[in-house]
Amino acid sequence: MDLLKKLAVIMVGMLFIFCRTVTSVPNTNVTNVLCNSGEYTHGDPFAISLAYVLADLETVTSASKDYDYYNISPYPNAFAYGHAACNKTLTSPDCTSCLGAAKAAMLGSCPSRIGSRSVLHDCKIRKMYHPLFAKHSANLGTEMRPVEH
Template identity: 60%
Template sequence: MRGISIFNLQKINHKLLSQRRSSREEAQAKEIMGLARHITAISAAILVVGMVGSVCSSVESAPNTQVVTVLCNSEVYFRGDPFAISLAYVIADLETQTPSRKGYDYRNISPYPNAFAYGRANCNKNITSSDCEKCLVAANTTMISGCGSRIGARAVLLDCSMRYEQYPF
């Protein structure tokens, strides 16, 4: 040990410590790279699931046409009554115009002064316009089957409602 000075021993010790440190750092770097690969794979999986979810949520579904209530006016109209023509106009207009209105809420009145008919329809704001139209057709069918030739009726379904009367409301 004569030829090795304290200075040289310190240099050798420092070199050994550096080698140990670099092999530890290398192991840590490998571990970090492995974690990065896992995170990338998980992120890709989340992205794919999110994309599939958004595609599935944009698929059109049927509106909920479960009947909540049907109310009928006690008065009736008869075949050939001018009110029948006014009512046909109001119902057709409600079915076509409501889905295109902001907030799916629409009121109307027939243009025939002989026998006015007044109407209102609205749909759940969270359904599509085509689902709104389908729901209103179901509401009309519900009113016709439940109220027949009444001068006023209202059908409330889970996703929409429709009402008509012989008077303003």
């Protein structure tokens, strides 16, 4: 009987160790990327505002409530707006990692576009030249077109 108790304790201990070492990786498969047809030049003040917004989205979203974050650039001469969100089941570092992949997909598919959105399985990121008035606005996709591959 003592042998059975010892085996049970050992099995529970091993199970505890294995459960604590399990990790997950965010699913960064691209669902879609949409681009606005308008463009900006790299010398444009909008480019500076956009760089601020994207860096902020990538780092702050994972620390935000429910991994859902809206922002605006602080530069009044050319405002840029953004939104990012992650699957709530991700860890904070996984959210940041996923948003980095979403940003890379968006910038790679929509270079110099004034508005674009990248949706991955576990996260999404969006940049715009006009404010996002409502979180669940029906017209958030206006002027966006799918990327042709």
